Amino acid sequence: MSLDEIAQYNKARWEALAQARVPYSRPMLDLNADTARALVDPYGWIGTLEGKDVLCLAGGGGQQSAAFALLGSNVTVLDLSETQLERDRQAAAHYGLTIRTEHGDMRDLTRFADRSFDVVWHAHSIGFIPDVRTVFAEVARVLRPGGLYHMSCNNPYSAGLDERDWNGEAYPLKHRYVDGEIHLEDDHWEIGYEDGTSARVRGPREFRHTMSTLLNGMAGLGFVLLSYWEDTGDDPDAEPGTWEHLKSIAPPFIGFWAGYRPDVFRQIVQANQ
Numbered sequence: 676m677s678l679d680e681i682a683q684y685n686k687a688r689w690e691a692l693a694q695a696r697v698p699y700s701r702p703m704l705d706l707n708a709d710t711a712r713a714l715v716d717p718y719g720w721i722g723t724l725e726g727k728d729v730l731c732l733a734g735g736g737g738q739q740s741a742a743f744a745l746l747g748s749n750v751t752v753l754d755l756s757e758t759q760l761e762r763d764r765q766a767a768a769h770y771g772l773t774i775r776t777e778h779g780d781m782r783d784l785t786r787f788a789d790r791s792f793d794v795v796w797h798a799h800s801i802g803f804i805p806d807v808r809t810v811f812a813e814v815a816r817v818l819r820p821g822g823l824y825h826m827s828c829n830n831p832y833s834a835g836l837d838e839r840d841w842n843g844e845a846y847p848l849k850h851r852y853v854d855g856e857i858h859l860e861d862d863h864w865e866i867g868y869e870d871g872t873s874a875r876v877r878g879p880r881e882f883r884h885t886m887s888t889l890l891n892g893m894a895g896l897g898f899v900l901l902s903y904w905e906d907t908g909d910d911p912d913a914e915p916g917t918w919e920h921l922k923s924i925a926p927p928f929i930g931f932w933a934g935y936r937p938d939v940f941r942q943i944v945q946a947n948q
Contacts, residue, residue, distance in 0.1 A: 678755075682780050685803050685879035686755045693736070693758035695876045697866050699798075700759055702737025702766040711742035715796060718902055720932045721823060724748045727793040730817065732810075733781040734798030735759025737766030743796070744772040751775040751792075753784070784813040791817045797826040799928065802834075805856065805882050807892050815896040818935040824898060827930035830905070834883040835859060836925055841916035846925055854888055857881050889931075897937030904930040 678686065693700035706714070715721075725747035731740045735754030740763045744750045752763045752774060760776040767774040777786065781797075782804060795814050801807055814824055835850045835857045850857060863875040890900070908923030921927065 678780060681803075681805065681880055682755060688877060688879040689756040690758050692864065692866075692876050692878070693756050693762070695866050695874050696868070697864065697876070699738070700736045700762055702762045702769070703741055704737075704766065704769050706742055706745055706770075708745060711745045714742045715739050715746075715825075718932070720825075720901060721794060724794075728791060729794045729796060730787070730792045731763075732795055732797040732814070733800035733803075734796060735763050735776070736798075737762035737764075739796055739798065740774050741766040741770060741772070743794075744774055745770060748794075749775075751777060751787075753777040753779050753781065755780060782809045782813065784817050787817045789816055790819045793819055793822050795822070795824045797824065799827045801826060801884070802829045802881050803879050805854075807884050807888060811892045811896055811898075815898070815935060815937075820935060820937060822935045823901075824893075824933045824935060825930065826933075827904075827928060828884065828889070829881070830926050830929045831883050831885050831889070833925035833927055834881075836921065836927070838916055838918045838921045841921075843915075846921060850883070852885060853883070854885055855883060857883050893931070893933055897935060897939070898933040899936045899939060900931060900933050902932040906930075 724743060727748045729743045729748040729750050731743065731750065731752040733754055734740065735752055735756055736759050740750050740752045744767065752760060754760050757778055760778060763774055763776050779786065781800065795818055801810060804810065818824060832852070836846050840846045862878050864878045866874045866876060905926040906922060906928035907926045908919045910919045913919035913923060
């Protein structure tokens with residue numbers, strides 16, 4: 676599958692972001708078994724990871740891949756950015772681990788055979804494509820029955836909001852609640868560094884996927900929802916117009932754990948026919 680115009684644009688933007696050391700591109704080089712487990716399995720859904728085949732989907736950067744490998748998994752990373760994949764190779768070398776890196780679009784997993792993985796850990800990236808159905812179908816194909824799928828994304832209800840939208844009383848919703856591209860007034864990402872400096876880099880094109888699109892897209896392929904997560908603020912005294920305050924009003928990120936159980940899906944459908 677050749678890269679379409681959206682993928683080519685977003686690839687260029689992610690190369691720029693990774694080279695500017697956006698936080699998602701900074702390899703984690705101080706992990707141990709406990710912190711690795713907390714990073715990739717904070718709720719204990721996966722269980723033992725020794726010998727499991729794990730795909731970090733659109734998840735380069737040397738973070739989750741390193742954590743899974745430290746926990747004994749056979750790890751493959753697929754990402755659109757070569758710079759992101761280089762960070763995975765850096766992390767693997769640091770820990771003396773083996774991590775397989777694959778350059779490609781999350782919508783095209785044809786290089787992997789059916790039922791290749793026990794876990795697909797999908798980084799916060801599905802919002803960079805216009806249609807989630809192709810990805811969900813490919814994830815279902817490469818997962819083994821009973822396998823686990825983790826996916827996080829922007830909260831579709833608050834997509835397009837940021838802390839600068841505070842008007843003194845509220846964060847007003849201003850985009851129609853439909854699937855489609857989100858057109859931001861300012862599409863630059865602010866990247867902070869340890870020395871207190873920062874950089875502004877133009878971000879990728881982003882798309883909203885409604886909750887019904889996300890949930891029905893997974894359910895229709897045989898995924899069973901196990902857990903749902905929202906990124907809410909935990910500071911009751913956060914200053915209005917700050918990121919922590921926005922999080923307490925309109926959680927910006929959500930996540931799902933789902934099990935691939937096509938047998939259960941078929942049984943329920945048959946029972947109701």
